[in-house]
Structure formats: C-alpha cells, structure tokens
C-alpha cells in the first residue's frame with residue numbers, strides 16, 4: 001500500500017481541495033456523501049446574489065433569468081454529470097417530493113399495470129413514497145429482498161404487471177453500484193418504466209442517462225454536488241417520457257401560461273412540467289459552483305480519484321480494523337464513492353470521534369460509512385480517520 005503522502009502528491013486533483021472552506025476543528029471530514037463542504041466561491045456567489053441581484057434587481061430579477069435558472073442548471077448538470085442532453089433535467093423540490101411526483105406520473109403513464117417494484121434495502125424515503133403512491137393508486141408494492149440487487153433479482157420480479165421499477169444506482173449503505181443499463185433494458189423489455197435514484201452517484205460516479213435509455217431519475221444536490229443543507233434536488237424526465245408525463249402537484253409554475261392566471265390547468269411543455277411553485281433560487285446558488293468545478297476537473301478524473309480513495313480506505317480498514325466487516329464491494333467496478341464497515345462497537349465511539357474532529361457517518365445498526373468526496377477529500381484525511389477509529393476502539 002502506498003502511503004497517504006505519496007498518494008496526495010501524485011493526485012492530479014489535489015489542488016482543488018484548497019477551493020473548499022476548511023473547518024478549523026475538523027481533521028478528517030469523511031461525510032461528504034451526506035453534506036458536501038462549501039466552496040469558497042459559493043460564499044461570494046451568495047453575497048453577490050443578495051446584493052446585486054435580489055437587492056438591486058428586486059422583482060425584475062424574475063424576468064432576468066431567475067425563473068428559468070433551475071432548467072439552466074439542470075442542463076449544465078445533464079452535460080457535466082449525468083449524460084443528459086438539454087431540456088430533460090431541472091432543479092425542483094426536495095428529492096422526496098420529486099420522487100413522489102415522478103413515481104405518481106410514472107404509474108399513471110402505465111394504466112392497467114398493478115405493481116411497483118422496489119428493493120427492501122432502498123433508502124427509507126424512496127420506500128415510503130413508493131408505498132404512499134401505491135396506496136393512493138390501489139397498486140401493489142413488489143419487494144426485491146436481495147441486497148445487493150442483481151440483474152437476475154430484477155428479472156425475477158419484473159413482468160407484464162410491472163408499472164414502474166424504482167432503484168438506487170449506488171446503495172446508500174453498502175455503496176454497491178447496480179448495472180443500470182442492463183436493468184433499464186430488462187425493465188423496458190417487460191414494458192415497465194424505470195426511475196433511478198442518483199443521490200449517491202451524482203458528482204462522484206458518472207451516469208449516462210440518455211445512452212442507457214433511462215425514463216426518470218432524481219438526485220440530491222447537497223451530497224457530492226455541495227449545494228448546502230437542504231439545497232433543492234434535480235429531476236430528469238427523458239424527452240420520450242415527457243409526452244406522457246403528468247405529475248400530481250398542479251401548480252401555476254408548472255402550467256403552460258403561468259401569468260395569464262387562467263382557469264383550468266394545462267401542463268407546461270417539456271421539463272418545466274415537473275415544477276409546481278416558485279423556484280427556490282437561493283438554494284440553487286452553491287451547487288452552480290460545484291458543477292462548474294466538476295466540469296473543470298472532469299467526471300472521468302473525479303471517478304478515478306474516487307476509486308483510488310475507496311481502494312485506499314479498504315486497504316486501511318483491512319489492516320487497522322481487522323475485526324470489522326467490510327459491507328462494500330471489493331470490486332471497484334461495482335462500488336460508489338463511500339466505504340462502509342460494520343462493527344457492533346461503532347455506536348459507542350462516534351461521540352469520541354466527533355470530539356476529535358474526525359467525522360465519519362454512522363448508519364444503524366452498526367455501520368461506519370466513510371464518504372469520500374473526490375474533490376474535497378485527501379488521502380491523508382482518510383488515513384487519519386481510519387487510524388482514529390482504530391484508536392477509539394482500543
């Protein structure tokens with residue numbers, strides 16, 4: 001194993017770390033997959049927006065680009081991170097609300113089909129929104145029990161009764177990455193639609209939604225896109241899907257002519273029909289700096305560093321935490337940008353670690369998740385983090 005200093009010296013992306021604000025009492029931040037660090041540029045962008053746009057343009061700002069900012073950022077995100085041509089991605093509401101809207105639209109676009117498929121290990125909000133829509137529409141939830149989910153597991157449950165399949169591309173616990181192109185093709189052969197949750201992919205792992213023929217996708221912007229606490233999520237609705245897409249929260253800004261104040265809702269053409277109310281402009285500011293930085297660094301280089309960071313973390317946990325169980329794949333080809341190790345003693349050491357400025361993530365019942373945000377995390381931080389965990393256990 002190379003040492004951290006050698007890896008940091010050889011890291012072509014190392015210089016980007018300086019662009020993030022540093023927290024004086026944090027030695028190792030290993031939770032960028034829950035809340036990314038702010039870029040210094042975002043401090044200026046927020047101040048500039050308040051002073052020169054909100055403060056000086058006032059209501060006129062809505063006609064000077066604010067209204068369509070979410071779609072413009074969506075197009076940038078599509079180009080830089082998720083392999084989507086323009087006009088299919090927008091910033092919207094929270095991931096949870098977008099899941100609800102897209103799941104409802106998808107099941108309604110497959111009338112006569114009675115089932116929604118999701119895996120038991122998926123993130124709670126994904127499972128809860130599926131269960132909620134199924135109850136509303138009189139559908140059955142068909143659970144995939146396996147974890148990780150394989151193409152064969154999906155093939156065993158998806159069929160002529162499936163309206164929609166909802167899966168996370170990278171699993172939030174294990175970081176296992178699913179074969180999205182194969183699963184999407186399989187679902188389509190059965191006539192079902194697919195919604196991919198990209199919360200733990202976007203900004204760290206490239207996806208190619210257009211090339212994979214994906215119908216729908218959502219993802220957070222406060223994880224690897226560093227948009228800040230509660231920054232609004234993105235939705236992708238493919239051009240093909242837009243013709244039949246009808247989401248349930250019919251608001252004025254998702255209508256064809258918002259400012260005629262007309263009677264009767266008529267959906268806007270294109271991706272704008274995902275929207276409901278006034279776009280959360282301030283929440284969209286910081287992610288723009290991160291998307292620009294990702295474009296500068298390049299998704300391929302970012303993925304390469306993510307793989308190197310997770311390889312390094314696994315080598316360290318093997319060596320220093322011999323009694324813990326690795327819950328993430330050893331094969332980097334099917335691994336996202338975090339590494340999870342399980343040990344029943346982890347619950348008792350989290351507050352000690354936080355006091356020392358070592359911040360990994362804990363997931364019940366016994367998992368420590370090392371979230372390795374490629375542009376802001378150094379190899380030295382990973383080593384300090386794993387060494388501190390080992391020391392706390394002793």
Ligand SMILES: *Cc1c(COP(=O)(O)O)cnc(C)c1O
Nearest residue numbers: 094095096123125168172197199
């Ligand atoms: C983080 C995460 C969410 C969060 O949804 P919010 O509406 O932003 O709270 C949803 N799904 C997955 C898979 C996540 O990892």
